[in-house]
Amino acid sequence: MRKNDVYYYENPVRVLSYSSCVGKKEGEGPLGGCFDVVASDDRFGQQTWEQAEKAMVQTSLRGALHKAGLDHGELGCVLGGDLLNQCVSTSYAVRDLKARFFGLYGACSTMAESLVLGGALISGGFEGKALCTASSHFCSAERQYRYPLEYGGQRAPTAQWTATASGSVLLTSEEKGKVAVTRGMAGRIYDPGVTDAANMGAAMAQAAYETLRSYFATTAEDPASYDLIVTGDLASIGRDLVLELAKDDGIDFDGRYTDCGLMLYDREAQDVHAGGSGCGCSAAVLCGHILPEMERGALKRVLFCGSGALLSPLTTSQGESIPGICHLVCLEAV
């Protein structure tokens, strides 16, 4: 059922398994020990960055299936996407799985978007299992969105670092597993008029805040109802803006709010400027850190909010501002 903008998953939607695969730099960060697979070389044994990203996605997809004992079984549908033009990392990775596939594009909100839709398909009785996935690769993204690495382009202080990371979550209708997806919410697009593609945190902050505000208003909850509220990926500038907007409305996060882009890297030591970004950042932080913490009982209730900047290099060059969006799921330990 739905109340205002919030989907309530009345039939069980459980996390059956999950897996993460990240690059070398992400493996050297504060969460480095949490991921299932850390590459020793960001090429993942492939000839091109795009093939590397595909191999990384395959690793996380197959990792989640393997943990659920579904190496050869019926896995339901896959929902997911990535940052590459035409979402090719994901579709090529899914090609070999023989799964039904819904391709999504939500920029960095893709992991949350896939969980919102996957949860609805399972709770609605349309799927028994849904494999939700998102990924990004620093090198393929830099080449596509900015400059080839060989160019040695300088980065703005407000810029975020696209994570080389992939996360996959297998949802099930069975009452198995220690984490449930109990609610979901698709976001509206907000565009505060930011035209600087090197400052996407600022562009996405309003969308993230509006989704949170609307969610709390509908559910009659507040930040104190959660152990952790996490956006991905606003990084330091966007995170601060969310806190400011909340303060103006008298919403007190009381230290319960952070952002995946601030968790994946050591900002100072790893030179990532404002913090991490890319579809894979929040996907890998979810699969490498948040879900394990929920399984071990350290976190009971988590709001996972995926924020995306719906621009393209072409729209930026044509002077357009950057629309932001934020989707959200409520995760509960059971």
Add this chain to the structure above:
Amino acid sequence: MRKNDVYYYENPVRVLSYSSCVGKKEGEGPLGGCFDVVASDDRFGQQTWEQAEKAMVQTSLRGALHKAGLDHGELGCVLGGDLLNQCVSTSYAVRDLKARFFGLYGACSTMAESLVLGGALISGGFEGKALCTASSHFCSAERQYRYPLEYGGQRAPTAQWTATASGSVLLTSEEKGKVAVTRGMAGRIYDPGVTDAANMGAAMAQAAYETLRSYFATTAEDPASYDLIVTGDLASIGRDLVLELAKDDGIDFDGRYTDCGLMLYDREAQDVHAGGSGCGCSAAVLCGHILPEMERGALKRVLFCGSGALLSPLTTSQGESIPGICHLVCLEAV
């Protein structure tokens, strides 16, 4: 509920309204008189092809809302996408609507993908209304996928013509309107190894056929159960391959099967080579021709199958073959 790969929408999913907006060439084709808006100039009064595509999408979105009397009302969510990198035509067009938004990427299968998911969200009780949309623009697509128009590149005989077209369908949970979406099915990816990006019909044909074969096997129906089975967009080469594959399996379409890419243009007079393509082709044929024919009683049961080629120019240049996918919805006059 689901049986094998088929979603059965047990709660009402009805077509409340729909609208189409197309370019000049499409207006001169055999269906020219069917569309709500035909541009006199493919620039749609804008400065760039991308802005033109956005304006076209806005016209079809607002057209569907206007027909439903929802110019200022609560419209539920929007599900959709287009062919441009990062699906910017759709997200910029949706930006002004203040609607919750699920961005999709299914290449030319996007219209069907949005209807499958929109139907599930409505039947599952998560949405009261869902606006499903897809679009493409010849000039923005040529520049992005092939050559800028000014280059005057030659087209292969197997090539398809990307339609300048957009279609939007507003689904509702109310028992209103003369057409119901009764079933949906997400497709699996099939890749027969075609590497020629100028022959996408051949690349997608197997996926389209496998979706149809699997659908008929699950529902215990056959082509005779339908007045029209329509793929979009395989054009002449893909359509012939589907007929051949069906013949090998003893499935007789008995003249009930055609393809949106063969309906939108006069192939000979309009020089579109194998036929039409692009997300907007099947979306506009659906909204301009198929749904009106169902409303006036000329078609009772229709299988609408959206086929997409999940490649990118980059994967083609790296030697990858072209994965195809096909999603399907069953439309019934009520």
